[in-house]
Amino acid sequence: MSRRNVPYGLVSPTRHPSTRKRRRQAPANLPMGYFCAWTGDNGGGSMCKWSGDDPDWTNGTIACGWAAGTRVESVFNNGTSGAPVSAYTATSHGGTKVFCLAKGSQLNLSGVGTYLRSYTWDC
Numbered sequence: 001m002s003r004r005n006v007p008y009g010l011v012s013p014t015r016h017p018s019t020r021k022r023r024r025q026a027p028a029n030l031p032m033g034y035f036c037a038w039t040g041d042n043g044g045g046s047m048c049k050w051s052g053d054d055p056d057w058t059n060g061t062i063a064c065g066w067a068a069g070t071r072v073e074s075v076f077n078n079g080t081s082g083a084p085v086s087a088y089t090a091t092s093h094g095g096t097k098v099f100c101l102a103k104g105s106q107l108n109l110s111g112v113g114t115y116l117r118s119y120t121w122d123c
Contacts, residue, residue: 033080035119037064037072037087041108045073053120056091060118071113077101083121091117 030036030049039045048057048064057067077085084102089095098114100123101107 030076030078032078034078035085035121036076036078037067037116038074039066039070040073041110043074043076043106046070050119055093055118055120057117057119058091067116070115072109072116073113074106074108075099075101076106077103079103079121081121084123085119085121086123087116087119089115089117093118093120 029047030043033051034049035051036043036047036049038047046066048062048067050062052061054060054062057064072087075085075087079085082103084100086093086100087098089098095117098109098116099107
């Protein structure tokens, strides 16, 4: 299996060996319909959120002020369509596909973190 084609709901074990995915209630500050990324585990630290696809986290429609220089440590898919979310290490959904996250799921990139640059509501 290539890193580019990670199966639905899984994270590449060679890329993030300490990653754990779990379903949980969305953090209180996360409105329905959004995908969020944080600088800390379990939704801690600074947050950026998006409601539509974003091909460029640093210069896109919604720019995430910390994305260029800070690793993402946790994410949450609180979408309303039921669609999963995929995130990538390069703009325009390029580079490595880091995860495919089901609706209602949180993912910690514990101890690893990664610089993410784009995402889409699709896997």
